Amino acid sequence: MTDPYEQFDLPLAFELDQQQLEERFRRLQAELHPDRFVRQGDQARRMAAAVAADVNEAYAILADDYRRALHLLERAGIGFDPERDTSQNMAFIEAQIEWRERLQEAEASGDAEALQAAGEELEQARVEARAQVAAALADPAAPTAGAKDRVLELRFFDRLLDELRRTRQSLARPAATRGME
Amino acid sequence: MALLQITEPGAESAPHQRHLAAGIDLGTTHSLVATVRSGEADTLPDAQGRHILPSIVHYGADAVTVGHAAAEHAADDPHNTIASVKRLIGRGAADVATLSGELPFRLKTGDSNVPRIETAAGDKTAVEVSAAILDTLRERAEATLGDSLEGVVITVPAYFDDAQRQATRDAAQLAGLNVFRLISEPTAAAVAYGLDQGEESTIAVYDLGGGTFDISILQLRKGVFEVLATGGDSALGGDDIDRAIADWLLNEAGMAGESDPQRLRRVLLTARRAKEALTDAESTPVEVLRADGSTWNGSLDRATLVELARPLLQRTMEACGQVLEDAGLASDAIDEVVLVGGSTRMPAVREAVEQFFGRAPHAGIDPDRVVAIGAAQQADILAGNKPDTELLLLDVIPLSLGLETMGGLVEFIIPRNTTIPATRAQDFTTFKDGQTAMSLHVVQGERDVVDANRSLARFTLSGIPPMVAGAARIRVTFQVDADGLLNVTAREQTQGVEAHIEVKPSYGLTDSEIEQMLRDSASSAREDMEARRLREQQVEADRVLEALDAALETDGDRYLEPAERQTIEQARDTLRAEREKGADPDAIEAARKRVEQASEAFVARRMNDSIRRALAGHNVSEYDAGN
Numbered sequence: 001m002t003d004p005y006e007q008f009d010l011p012l013a014f015e016l017d018q019q020q021l022e023e024r025f026r027r028l029q030a031e032l033h034p035d036r037f038v039r040q041g042d043q044a045r046r047m048a049a050a051v052a053a054d055v056n057e058a059y060a061i062l063a064d065d066y067r068r069a070l071h072l073l074e075r076a077g078i079g080f081d082p083e084r085d086t087s088q089n090m091a092f093i094e095a096q097i098e099w100r101e102r103l104q105e106a107e108a109s110g111d112a113e114a115l116q117a118a119g120e121e122l123e124q125a126r127v128e129a130r131a132q133v134a135a136a137l138a139d140p141a142a143p144t145a146g147a148k149d150r151v152l153e154l155r156f157f158d159r160l161l162d163e164l165r166r167t168r169q170s171l172a173r174p175a176a177t178r179g180m181e
Numbered sequence: 182m183a184l185l186q187i188t189e190p191g192a193e194s195a196p197h198q199r200h201l202a203a204g205i206d207l208g209t210t211h212s213l214v215a216t217v218r219s220g221e222a223d224t225l226p227d228a229q230g231r232h233i234l235p236s237i238v239h240y241g242a243d244a245v246t247v248g249h250a251a252a253e254h255a256a257d258d259p260h261n262t263i264a265s266v267k268r269l270i271g272r273g274a275a276d277v278a279t280l281s282g283e284l285p286f287r288l289k290t291g292d293s294n295v296p297r298i299e300t301a302a303g304d305k306t307a308v309e310v311s312a313a314i315l316d317t318l319r320e321r322a323e324a325t326l327g328d329s330l331e332g333v334v335i336t337v338p339a340y341f342d343d344a345q346r347q348a349t350r351d352a353a354q355l356a357g358l359n360v361f362r363l364i365s366e367p368t369a370a371a372v373a374y375g376l377d378q379g380e381e382s383t384i385a386v387y388d389l390g391g392g393t394f395d396i397s398i399l400q401l402r403k404g405v406f407e408v409l410a411t412g413g414d415s416a417l418g419g420d421d422i423d424r425a426i427a428d429w430l431l432n433e434a435g436m437a438g439e440s441d442p443q444r445l446r447r448v449l450l451t452a453r454r455a456k457e458a459l460t461d462a463e464s465t466p467v468e469v470l471r472a473d474g475s476t477w478n479g480s481l482d483r484a485t486l487v488e489l490a491r492p493l494l495q496r497t498m499e500a501c502g503q504v505l506e507d508a509g510l511a512s513d514a515i516d517e518v519v520l521v522g523g524s525t526r527m528p529a530v531r532e533a534v535e536q537f538f539g540r541a542p543h544a545g546i547d548p549d550r551v552v553a554i555g556a557a558q559q560a561d562i563l564a565g566n567k568p569d570t571e572l573l574l575l576d577v578i579p580l581s582l583g584l585e586t587m588g589g590l591v592e593f594i595i596p597r598n599t600t601i602p603a604t605r606a607q608d609f610t611t612f613k614d615g616q617t618a619m620s621l622h623v624v625q626g627e628r629d630v631v632d633a634n635r636s637l638a639r640f641t642l643s644g645i646p647p648m649v650a651g652a653a654r655i656r657v658t659f660q661v662d663a664d665g666l667l668n669v670t671a672r673e674q675t676q677g678v679e680a681h682i683e684v685k686p687s688y689g690l691t692d693s694e695i696e697q698m699l700r701d702s703a704s705s706a707r708e709d710m711e712a713r714r715l716r717e718q719q720v721e722a723d724r725v726l727e728a729l730d731a732a733l734e735t736d737g738d739r740y741l742e743p744a745e746r747q748t749i750e751q752a753r754d755t756l757r758a759e760r761e762k763g764a765d766p767d768a769i770e771a772a773r774k775r776v777e778q779a780s781e782a783f784v785a786r787r788m789n790d791s792i793r794r795a796l797a798g799h800n801v802s803e804y805d806a807g808n
Contacts, residue, residue, distance in 0.1 A: 026573075029573055029575060030573050033573055033575070033602075033663065034602065034662065034663045035361075035362060035563055035573060035574070035663060036573075038332060038361045038362070038563045038564075039200070039331070039332075039563075039564065039565055039724060039728060040728055040784075041725070041728070041777065041784065043777075043781065043784055043785070043788075044784055044788055047785070047788045047789075048788070049602040049660070049662050049663060050602075050604065050660075052602045052663075053601075053602040053603050053604035053660065053661075054604070056599070056600045056601070056602065056603055057603070057604065057605075059600070060599070060600070165509065
């Protein structure tokens with residue numbers, strides 16, 4: 001797969017022009033989507049599908065703060081396996097435990113307002129974590145020494161926010177939606 | 182930055198030649214076919230002027246009938262009259278067992294896990310029954326348009342999984358249709374109203390049909406349709422309102438507890454007509470024939486109808502509330518509401534929907550036809566009839582795809598709502614020394630536990646070179662195409678051995694079963710089939726010739742050595758001669774295959790280069806200057 005930045009012809013930077021990113025995504029798909037090749041035969045269509053899938057994946061990486069940061073680290077030669085490699089920063093490990101405990105308490109109490117308040121603080125913490133990542137990757141070719149920890153912290157907040165969203169949804173609604181007939 | 186317009190997908194050598202394409206709404210209770218003519222998309226009627234084709238097939242001992250004619254057999258020959266087959270398509274024996282109580286026909290399971298319906302004309306699968314419906318629609322379209330269809334867009338429910346989409350595609354293949362694309366029904370409805378041309382909006386599609394209710398929340402962002410949530414009730418629809426009216430009529434006429442099926446059917450028919458009359462009128466006269474031959478005359482007004490329909494409408498509103506919660510949205514977050522399904526003609530339904538979402542729904546297009554119309558518009562674009570359009574429908578995968586891992590858990594490979602086409606790979610390893618085979622189980626769904634999801638297929642990889650445990654690296658690649666259909670491949674990375682894959686679809690038909698069905702249908706009406714095949718091959722030949730001529734003209738000099746070009750042109754001329762002779766479909770097919778073979782490298786070079794150029798972002802003038 002081509003490098004996402006090259007594929008979208010965007011300058012190598014953590015901060016991206018969102019509008020430009022989306023506009024290029026649309027243009028690439030408009031030209032490469034297999035729908036554009038339905039009358040050109042199966043071979044052309046299959047090739048287009050493979051390339052369009054690449055474009056989709058590149059867009060998914062570029063549009064997501066955490067994945068984009070991880071990719072920049074990889075490019076700078078300090079990539080790591082995010083599933084196995086975890087943060088060694090003790091202060092942040094403690095912070096993580098505190099966040100989790102706080103959410104678990106709010107969750108256990110079933111108090112929607114407490115969850116709401118925790119969620120807002122978490123959002124704010126995420127904004128700060130993102131700013132830290134942006135600073136660490138200010139020069140994408142030479143990330144700062146702590147860049148990896150910053151990226152892992154951002155991921156922590158993304159995941160926790162995601163869990164919180166799901167918790168709030170399941171509190172709002174007792175049963176699953178569609179039983180298949 | 183202007184990207185290079187590659188391969189001119191819409192450019193035609195004969196600009197005024199229209200490519201025949203159609204949109205098909207293959208519904209549970211009824212189906213429609215629509216096409217764009219003179220810039221307007223509309224559904225096509227049969228010879229009697231009826232647009233709606235009941236999705237019913239009757240298998241008599243010596244004749245197969247479809248639609249209105251088949252519906253007439255429902256009472257006297259229920260076992261051989263197959264309705265609502267969409268509930269079975271792509272489903273396995275276990276799913277179907279839970280439905281069989283509701284179905285009047287007899288089911289049995291074959292050796293491929295695909296349930297068969299016993300009929301007087303032999304055992305039929307849901308794919309074959311659906312193909313009979315599609316075949317009727319294809320014939321209608323071709324009779325109206327005067328020529329073979331180049332391709333179709335078929336709609337499927339947003340929540341259809343891989344097996345159900347694959348089965349729908351199989352049915353189309355069996356009916357001799359070339360499927361440009363499968364799109365979801367709510368997306369098609371939104372397209373019909375032109376909502377895909379907006380920048381960003383959240384759309385609710387409320388679809389109340391005869392026997393099913395679906396509510397979908399779509400999000401359109403920069404031309405990508407994402408299905409945020411779907412819900413509904415597969416056993417709720419306008420028919421329930423008819424039943425409620427019929428019960429009221431029986432009560433009023435002093436016939437409560439009436440059990441004679443023929444009289445009940447007549448009352449039901451009266452109920453439906455009264456409901457339809459009340460779409461425009463405030464009140465309508467009703468007449469019921471009693472067992473003693475006397476008649477009861479009364480009238481039904483809108484207020485009473487609203488009361489009768491209220492419990493059902495309430496259930497649909499509860500489902501709407503639930504999908505909004507699933508999507509994490511408040512009801513005022515909905516920007517557009519679209520009505521689909523004949524039952525939404527009832528003013529009471531419209532009012533309830535408007536009240537719930539706080540905005541007037543789009544209702545300008547016939548709600549029975551709106552899905553087919555949207556599909557026809559999309560088919561017209563894909564056929565290349567609108568070369569200037571930038572419009573592109575991007576879909577997402579509706580349900581996550583994953584593999585079973587240790588302990589019956591699921592490892593998700595492609596999460597739901599990933600934009601398609603999509604490719605994701607995951608590496609696996611062996612856990613025993615010398616292990617040469619590995620089994621994989623592909624599932625679709627959102628639950629962490631395998632058993633709670635749909636089983637799609639089981640794979641056995643063999644031919645892995647024997648190594649110590651953990652040394653082999655088997656890369657399993659999931660590819661989802663633009664229709665949401667999954668293809669899985671596996672390769673051992675360290676030695677580059679392509680592992681052999683044996684696919685056992687959990688529900689679908691195998692290729693050989695489909696081939697057998699094609700042969701069976703061919704032998705039943707050989708002459709028809711021959712004529713049809715000839716026409717299909719001619720259409721296919723035209724498509725190839727036209728694309729090739731255009732490609733040679735624009736890029737022939739750029740990509741081909743003179744000798745290569747000569748080989749291609751010879752093959753092309755042979756094909757053109759066979760096509761003009763128009764005598765032998767096999768000869769045309771063989772000549773076309775030779776053309777495709779001869780131009781394979783040419784096609785690949787053009788694709789590669791255009792992809793490279795588009796990705797690199799060079800603009801046209803830059804490219805031309807460098808040439």
